[in-house]
Amino acid sequence: MTARISADLSGVGVPTPSYDRDAAHVGIVHFGFGNFHRSHQAMYLDRLMESGQGLDWGICGVGVLPQDAAMRDAMRAQDCLYTLVVRHPDGSLDPRVVGSVLEYLFAPEEAEAVYDRLVDPAVRVVSLTVTEGGYLKDAGTGRFDDADEAVVHDVDHLDTPRTAFGFIVEGLRRRRAAGVAPFTVLSCDNLQGNGGVCRQTVVGFARLVDAELADWIEAEVAFPNCMVDRITPATTDADREALARDFGVEDRWPVPAEPFTQWIVEDEFPLGRPPLEAADVQFVDDVTPYELMKLRLLNASHQALAYLGAPVGYVLVDETMRDDRIRRYLERYMADEAAPTLGELPGIDLPGYMATLLERFSNPGIRDTLVRLATDGGNRMATFTVPTARDNLAAGRPVALGALMVAAWAEYWALVARGGLPAAEVPPDVHAEAMSRAAADPDPAAFLGLTRILGDLGQDERFRAEFLRQRAVLAEHGVHGAIDRALGE
Ligand SMILES: NC(=O)c1ccc[n+]([C@@H]2O[C@H](COP(=O)([O-])OP(=O)(O)OC[C@H]3O[C@@H](n4cnc5c(N)ncnc54)[C@H](O)[C@@H]3O)[C@@H](O)[C@H]2O)c1
Numbered sequence: 001m002t003a004r005i006s007a008d009l010s011g012v013g014v015p016t017p018s019y020d021r022d023a024a025h026v027g028i029v030h031f032g033f034g035n036f037h038r039s040h041q042a043m044y045l046d047r048l049m050e051s052g053q054g055l056d057w058g059i060c061g062v063g064v065l066p067q068d069a070a071m072r073d074a075m076r077a078q079d080c081l082y083t084l085v086v087r088h089p090d091g092s093l094d095p096r097v098v099g100s101v102l103e104y105l106f107a108p109e110e111a112e113a114v115y116d117r118l119v120d121p122a123v124r125v126v127s128l129t130v131t132e133g134g135y136l137k138d139a140g141t142g143r144f145d146d147a148d149e150a151v152v153h154d155v156d157h158l159d160t161p162r163t164a165f166g167f168i169v170e171g172l173r174r175r176r177a178a179g180v181a182p183f184t185v186l187s188c189d190n191l192q193g194n195g196g197v198c199r200q201t202v203v204g205f206a207r208l209v210d211a212e213l214a215d216w217i218e219a220e221v222a223f224p225n226c227m228v229d230r231i232t233p234a235t236t237d238a239d240r241e242a243l244a245r246d247f248g249v250e251d252r253w254p255v256p257a258e259p260f261t262q263w264i265v266e267d268e269f270p271l272g273r274p275p276l277e278a279a280d281v282q283f284v285d286d287v288t289p290y291e292l293m294k295l296r297l298l299n300a301s302h303q304a305l306a307y308l309g310a311p312v313g314y315v316l317v318d319e320t321m322r323d324d325r326i327r328r329y330l331e332r333y334m335a336d337e338a339a340p341t342l343g344e345l346p347g348i349d350l351p352g353y354m355a356t357l358l359e360r361f362s363n364p365g366i367r368d369t370l371v372r373l374a375t376d377g378g379n380r381m382a383t384f385t386v387p388t389a390r391d392n393l394a395a396g397r398p399v400a401l402g403a404l405m406v407a408a409w410a411e412y413w414a415l416v417a418r419g420g421l422p423a424a425e426v427p428p429d430v431h432a433e434a435m436s437r438a439a440a441d442p443d444p445a446a447f448l449g450l451t452r453i454l455g456d457l458g459q460d461e462r463f464r465a466e467f468l469r470q471r472a473v474l475a476e477h478g479v480h481g482a483i484d485r486a487l488g489e
């Protein structure tokens with residue numbers, strides 16, 4: 001006997017919301033309603049509501065991309081309920097139905113309904129997880145890319161924009177015209193200074209529409225930074241089957257996640273915020289050191305795992321972690337090249353944090369995939385790895401292990417270009433064509449010409465020399481041989 005997730009949860013044999021969802025109302029609009037939002041921010045709100053608070057902070061999820069129609073169908077069929085399945089290292093599963101999402105809007109067909117929400121005074125926070133690439137930033141200059149095709153479209157079609165930023169800018173304009181105070185914009189993406197990047201994109205976009213509106217946004221709208229953390233893989237059929245088999249729950253789109261979760265937020269919400277401290281969210285004045293630590297240690301290590309692991313033939317993160325050499329590379333990269341760039345971290349046990357990361361990556365229950373980590377890797381390398389190398393170059397510190405990661409990434413795309421990875425393991429990437437072409441170029445330095453991703457890093461003589469040396473060693477001796485030589489052990 002299985003029970004379907006629906007408005008009626010009476011037959012569902014896993015924990016479900018005990019609060020009255022009918023008494024809740026929407027206070028947050030979220031753009032980029034994917035697995036991470038559902039395992040993290042929506043989970044914290046659900047936890048808060050379960051404690052008897054925050055019923056005025058229900059979530060309205062919004063998808064702006066055509067492929068989000070699948071999420072709309074799943075969420076609407078289930079009254080926006082879904083199962084979060086925490087996967088423990090011993091293989092046990094811990095499911096709970098999350099109830100904090102009250103509505104899902106598919107923007108390509110429901111733009112006016114999205115605007116109705118954005119203008120509603122009850123909506124006081126608009127949050128985003130639209131991926132690193134979603135912020136329309138030119139990696140080379142770091143500035144808002146006003147020539148992006150979707151931006152050019154949106155500026156002339158603000159009633160039916162394609163981007164989350166088109167909705168946010170026009171939503172703020174309509175709110176202002178209606179005399180409603182502006183909402184706070186909360187980026188929850190893995191970007192250094194995510195609030196600041198988001199502000200730059202919103203203001204840059206608004207400036208294309210109306211300079212006075214841009215000035216008003218700059219002066220009046222809050223964009224707090226936050227650090228988010230919870231490894232959340234993509235959902236597979238095996239997840240759906242395990243939930244039905246082991247718990248009798250039929251869910252169209254359950255979310256798997258690791259046990260660990262963290263959210264550190266700058267406390268700048270002029271119209272108020274949910275009292276999330278009651279749900280274990282940390283509020284601080286400056287999140288910068290925590291963000292740096294997480295992005296440069298966790299996310300950069302994820303990139304290394306993808307590009308060192310896949311050529312060896314690994315598919316999963318935990319199996320890659322059982323490779324002693326790759327594990328040792330991560331330990332050394334974090335300690336020798338990433339940690340020295342982090343500055344003061346008051347109250348943080350850095351060696352303990354790094355050891356916990358290795359444990360989290362090794363969780364055999366999580367079944368996270370290398371292909372997920374490599375997806376949109378161009379934007380991820382630009383965000384997680386390149387800034388560390390730049391800081392080390394500027395400070396005269398070693399860059400050999402960072403250069404090895406970049407060289408492994410180039411070799412990975414050379415492998416893709418010659419058809420050496422199984423089709424299922426080739427990651428989607430907006431820069432795929434440029435990376436394949438550059439990686440396959442007979443000149444190994446051509447990869448460094450990807451300035452939209454690397455900026456001018458490839459022009460630095462020391463980095464260039466390290467990269468070329470590491471690429472040659474990788475080509476001749478493979479991943480293990482290159483790690484042995486780089487670590488000198
Ligand atoms: N998955 C994780 O472990 C994790 C952990 C921490 C932070 N994050 C952050 O969350 C982001 C999304 O991860 P996810 O696991 O939810 O991925 P996902 O693929 O499950 O969902 C991504 C969502 O973002 C939307 N999206 C993608 N590009 C967009 C764009 N250009 N404009 C608007 N919407 C866009 C998609 O339509 C989808 O709704 C990551 O890029 C990262 O910044 C993820």
Ligand SMILES: O=P(O)(O)OC[C@@H](O)[C@@H](O)[C@H](O)[C@H](O)CO
Nearest residue numbers: 190228229230231232299302373
């Ligand atoms: O999601 P991305 O694109 O920022 O990066 C891929 C992974 O490193 C990331 O999803 C981690 O799993 C996550 O940041 C853990 O909190």
